[in-house]
Amino acid sequence: MGYISRGFRGKRASDREDARLPPGQYLVDGFPVLSAGPTPHTPLDEWTFAIEDETTQLRTWSWEQFRALPSEDIRVDIHCVTKWSKLDTTWVGVSIDTLLEGVEHHATHVLAISEGDYTTNLPLEDVLDGQAWVAFAYDGQPLEAEHGGPARLLVPHLYFWKSAKWVRGLRLMDHDEPGFWESYGYHIYGDPWREQRYAGD
Amino acid sequence: MARAAVRGRLNWTLGEVVELIDETPRVRTIFLEVPEWPGHRAGQHVDVRLTAEDGYQAQRSYSIASAPEDGRLAITVERLPDGEVSEYLVGELRRGDKLELRGPIGGYFVWEARSDGPLLLVAGGSGIVPLMCMLRHRRASDGTVGARLLYSSRSWDEVIYRDELERLAAGSNGPEVIHTLTRSQPPGWKGYARRVDGAMLAEAAWATASMPMTFVCGPTSFVESVAGGLVLLGYPSNTVKTERFGPTGG
Numbered sequence: 001m002g003y004i005s006r007g008f009r010g011k012r013a014s015d016r017e018d019a020r021l022p023p024g025q026y027l028v029d030g031f032p033v034l035s036a037g038p039t040p041h042t043p044l045d046e047w048t049f050a051i052e053d054e055t056t057q058l059r060t061w062s063w064e065q066f067r068a069l070p071s072e073d074i075r076v077d078i079h080c081v082t083k084w085s086k087l088d089t090t091w092v093g094v095s096i097d098t099l100l101e102g103v104e105h106h107a108t109h110v111l112a113i114s115e116g117d118y119t120t121n122l123p124l125e126d127v128l129d130g131q132a133w134v135a136f137a138y139d140g141q142p143l144e145a146e147h148g149g150p151a152r153l154l155v156p157h158l159y160f161w162k163s164a165k166w167v168r169g170l171r172l173m174d175h176d177e178p179g180f181w182e183s184y185g186y187h188i189y190g191d192p193w194r195e196q197r198y199a200g201d
Numbered sequence: 202m203a204r205a206a207v208r209g210r211l212n213w214t215l216g217e218v219v220e221l222i223d224e225t226p227r228v229r230t231i232f233l234e235v236p237e238w239p240g241h242r243a244g245q246h247v248d249v250r251l252t253a254e255d256g257y258q259a260q261r262s263y264s265i266a267s268a269p270e271d272g273r274l275a276i277t278v279e280r281l282p283d284g285e286v287s288e289y290l291v292g293e294l295r296r297g298d299k300l301e302l303r304g305p306i307g308g309y310f311v312w313e314a315r316s317d318g319p320l321l322l323v324a325g326g327s328g329i330v331p332l333m334c335m336l337r338h339r340r341a342s343d344g345t346v347g348a349r350l351l352y353s354s355r356s357w358d359e360v361i362y363r364d365e366l367e368r369l370a371a372g373s374n375g376p377e378v379i380h381t382l383t384r385s386q387p388p389g390w391k392g393y394a395r396r397v398d399g400a401m402l403a404e405a406a407w408a409t410a411s412m413p414m415t416f417v418c419g420p421t422s423f424v425e426s427v428a429g430g431l432v433l434l435g436y437p438s439n440t441v442k443t444e445r446f447g448p449t450g451g
Binding site for chain 2: 002003004005006007008009010011012024026032033034035036037038039040082083116117146180181183184185198199200201
């Protein structure tokens with residue numbers, strides 16, 4: 001236990017919600033926005049999504065083709081490294097399993113690549129088996145640009161910066177490589193339940 | 202992109218409250234002596250952790266207000282409605298109390314006085330805090346690169362660091378400080394009296410040819426509109442660094 005803060009009582013979540021909150025997190029009702037720069041607004045007719053390896057583009061979709069892929073309704077809790085968590089968020093997205101179907105590779109990791117050179121790294125096994133999606137709708141509406149629209153990665157079991165906004169592709173890698181925030185002192189993996197916020201946690 | 206050096210774990214450390222200053226009725230600056238503070242860069246933040254007697258803990262991140270050159274660490278905190286940590290920090294904390302701290306955190310929204318290009322800072326409300334850190338760093342290191350602050354507040358009484366900004370602006374090589382007051386203005390006010398918009402940015406911002414470095418901090422809607430407005434003026438997206446805070450109940 002840390003240093004006792006004289007006179008601090010705090011506002012606890014209910015017991016039921018508390019069990020769903022990773023250490024150091026608090027509940028919010030709103031949906032805070034965090035991003036490093038201006039919000040990009042790519043017209044849908046210029047939008048593409050690519051699966052590539054370190055040398056070659058293996059597969060691409062236009063927006064129309066992407067939206068024709070089978071999609072899933074998703075209901076998950078999300079946890080931001082800046083301490084807020086939001087329970088029971090609802091999304092619609094295309095599973096990464098679907099995007100990688102039939103792609104031959106020897107990858108161990110993926111680097112998600114977004115508009116504006118933002119990247120984030122993930123172990124391949126963390127985006128397979130129904131654990132990650134490219135989401136295009138939130139709360140029954142098309143995903144707003146400030147929340148990463150038209151499409152963002154959704155990897156709810158890791159801190160939310162791993163759910164890269166404005167995602168435009170996945171690079172299959174045979175090694176791990178820090179992405180954008182990971183290069184600025186944030187944790188290389190980012191498990192909220194182990195409170196892996198910063199490098200070395 | 203700069204790759205940060207691999208470093209060890211950031212540990213919690215104790216800081217002692219040595220001074221408290223009420224900046225506005227809702228905003229307070231907390232000065233801390235932190236013996237084990239590893240130093241920071243202008244624009245970074247620090248995590249604060251509070252622990253109740255029964256062990257319950259709450260953490261929040263706050264922008265650092267003090268220059269890297271200052272001897273004491275300062276954070277400036279706005280009391281948020283129902284904010285479990287900010288209410289304590291602004292309302293309850295006293296001199297001699299201690300706070301658990303972990304940092305510094307972040308390395309992108311950072312400005313070094315030796316950087317090229319003029320500096321454009323655009324602040325909304327308590328979004329001034331990390332930008333003030335940059336202005337203090339610029340003064341402490343005798344920075345000469347041009348600096349301009351466009352600062353949106355609701356009223357003259359809610360302008361955080363008002364007197365210090367005036368002193369900084371009046372000093373040699375001081376920054377230009379441009380206020381806009383969106384809700385109420387004192388009698389005789391000649392400055393801007395509306396939300397920051399494209400026309401105001403076009404007047405206040407540096408010409409794109411001078412390759413400015415821009416930092417925008419404030420509430421989400423403010424940052425969305427300012428950063429978008431700068432891109433429309435021709436500012437390359439990767440030269441506009443943003444930090445947003447929503448109504449998170451923090």
